Amino acid sequence: MPQEHAVSPWESDEVYQLLVQSVVDYAIFLLDPEGHIRSWNPGAERLKGYSRDDIVGRHFSVFYSEEDRSSGFPDYELRVAGREGRFEDEGWRIRKDGSRFWANVVLTAMRREGQLIGFAKVTRDLTERKRAEQERERLLARERAAREDAEVANQAKMEFLSAMSHELRTPLNAISGYVQLLGMGVHGPLTEKQDAVLKRVRHNQEQLLTLINDLLHFTKIEAGTLEVRREAVSVAEVLQDLAASVLPQIGQHGLNYEADAVDPELRILGDRARLEQILINLLSNALKFTDPGGRITLRVETAGEAAHLRVTDTGRGIRVDKLPAIFDPFVQVRDSQVGDFSRQGVGLGLAISRELARAMDGDLTVESTPGEGSIFTVTLPLFPQGEGGRPE
Amino acid sequence: MTTVLLVEDDRDNRAIYRTILEHSGYLVIEAEDGETGVQLARQHRPALVLMDISIPVLDGWAATRILKSDPATAAIPIIALTAHALAEDREKAAEAGCDSYLSKPVAPRRVVAEVQRFIGPAQPPEP
Numbered sequence: 006m007p008q009e010h011a012v013s014p015w016e017s018d019e020v021y022q023l024l025v026q027s028v029v030d031y032a033i034f035l036l037d038p039e040g041h042i043r044s045w046n047p048g049a050e051r052l053k054g055y056s057r058d059d060i061v062g063r064h065f066s067v068f069y070s071e072e073d074r075s076s077g078f079p080d081y082e083l084r085v086a087g088r089e090g091r092f093e094d095e096g097w098r099i100r101k102d103g104s105r106f107w108a109n110v111v112l113t114a115m116r117r118e119g120q121l122i123g124f125a126k127v128t129r130d131l132t133e134r135k136r137a138e139q140e141r142e143r144l145l146a147r148e149r150a151a152r153e154d155a156e157v158a159n160q161a162k163m164e165f166l167s168a169m170s171h172e173l174r175t176p177l178n179a180i181s182g183y184v185q186l187l188g189m190g191v192h193g194p195l196t197e198k199q200d201a202v203l204k205r206v207r208h209n210q211e212q213l214l215t216l217i218n219d220l221l222h223f224t225k226i227e228a229g230t231l232e233v234r235r236e237a238v239s240v241a242e243v244l245q246d247l248a249a250s251v252l253p254q255i256g257q258h259g260l261n262y263e264a265d266a267v268d269p270e271l272r273i274l275g276d277r278a279r280l281e282q283i284l285i286n287l288l289s290n291a292l293k294f295t296d297p298g299g300r301i302t303l304r305v306e307t308a309g310e311a312a313h314l315r316v317t318d319t320g321r322g323i324r325v326d327k328l329p330a331i332f333d334p335f336v337q338v339r340d341s342q343v344g345d346f347s348r349q350g351v352g353l354g355l356a357i358s359r360e361l362a363r364a365m366d367g368d369l370t371v372e373s374t375p376g377e378g379s380i381f382t383v384t385l386p387l388f389p390q391g392e393g394g395r396p397e
Numbered sequence: 398m399t400t401v402l403l404v405e406d407d408r409d410n411r412a413i414y415r416t417i418l419e420h421s422g423y424l425v426i427e428a429e430d431g432e433t434g435v436q437l438a439r440q441h442r443p444a445l446v447l448m449d450i451s452i453p454v455l456d457g458w459a460a461t462r463i464l465k466s467d468p469a470t471a472a473i474p475i476i477a478l479t480a481h482a483l484a485e486d487r488e489k490a491a492e493a494g495c496d497s498y499l500s501k502p503v504a505p506r507r508v509v510a511e512v513q514r515f516i517g518p519a520q521p522p523e524p
Binding site for chain 2: 174175176178179181182183185186189191
């Protein structure tokens with residue numbers, strides 16, 4: 006006669022009883038087929054606030070809100086669990102004291118020989134997780150709203166600045182036109198004094214125009230709306246154009262200018278107009294801060310995948326502790342030891358130049374020795390060999 | 398005398414371009430909108446038209462198209478004055494039939510140089 010498999014003492018009714026009665030993190034209790042509560046454990050007492058004597062015999066719909074009860078949700082749970090074997094839900098449930106908690110509930114049908122004898126109900130309190138989720142959603146929504154507000158505000162700012170700069174430029178351009186007419190002697194010959202005054206008018210008009218353009222430019226860079234082209238740009242051609250526009254000014258200041266002869270095949274990947282803008286900025290800065298008799302040099306080197314364009318001056322230089330700040334917008338380097346730098350503003354030129362270089366995947370850096378001069382280096386990627394692009 | 402028609406709604410630009418063109422010996426007639434511009438071009442048959450693009454009633458593109466599709470005025474060179482130096486404007490100018498275009502602001506000297514490129518220096522009045 007085969008010996009019956011011995012029942013382990015771990016599987017006795019008493020141990021099962023103990024198992025359920027020891028759990029405090031989960032509410033584990035029994036419902037009869039109609040939904041009346043027939044057993045209770047310490048977890049259920051902790052979660053729901055009812056003692057065993059309070060609750061056994063009552064219908065489990067007591068854990069639901071008035072709204073859930075009147076919509077018939079508790080009976081619906083029983084029907085589904087009876088039909089399908091189980092029902093799972095997450096939702097708000099009510100404690101004895103009327104407070105709510107966010108519950109995960111699993112209702113499992115218990116059958117003996119095919120006959121439904123009741124339901125096991127296991128409930129977890131997920132209020133903390135729910136709160137954290139709600140908090141996260143609230144923060145996300147707030148962040149989204151803030152970002153949308155910022156975008157709208159930024160858009161409005163850009164539109165305003167663009168309209169404003171147009172409005173500012175129109176009269177300035179008219180001034181420029183009239184001044185040019187006067188300067189050409191259209192309204193009669195000018196005395197030497199009148200001509201000198203007119204030149205100052207023109208100089209100031211141009212400075213104001215540059216400031217307005219820089220400001221608009223800088224705002225566009227800040228807003229990320231500045232477009233930068235990526236094409237093959239011949240460095241030799243850029244330097245040639247540059248020499249034509251900057252050489253006369255350099256000569257007028259009594260400065261010497263030297264530029265490397267550049268391989269006509271040397272091409273960078275970037276935006277020609279932006280590169281010219283950077284170099285004009287650097288050269289006019291060198292011009293401002295170098296005394297007559299000094300020298301401005303433009304050297305071009307290649308190293309690996311990059312071209313380095315170096316503008317060197319023999320000006321008064323910048324103290325090491327001031328160097329990091331010179332690329333900040335509207336910073337002027339003032340230093341009593343090396344003279345008054347404020348006569349002509351550095352303004353936005355260097356800030357813009359560095360942003361432009363970076364927008365072309367390059368950079369603008371500076372080295373300087375007070376009393377000896379400064380070296381500004383524009384680094385830009387070389388146009389990849391063998392792609393055959395032609396500069397415009 | 399060589400006549401240039403200036404179609405421009407901005408008072409200052411009109412004064413500046415007129416002054417330099419007259420100084421260079423041209424006779425200048427003016428219109429402040431596209432419709433009047435077309436009308437004056439038909440009436441006076443100028444040697445050249447300087448056409449601002451953003452003008453009222455009929456914009457510069459439309460006015461140019463009308464003049465270029467009319468056999469009586471098609472041969473008159475038209476220089477467009479555009480607000481931006483954009484490739485898009487350049488294409489539009491060519492499409493509308495402009496012979497050339499200048500982006501604003503234009504230096505007075507540059508206006509005269511461009512006008513002379515098409516019609517040469519102004520002819521002195523008949524004695």
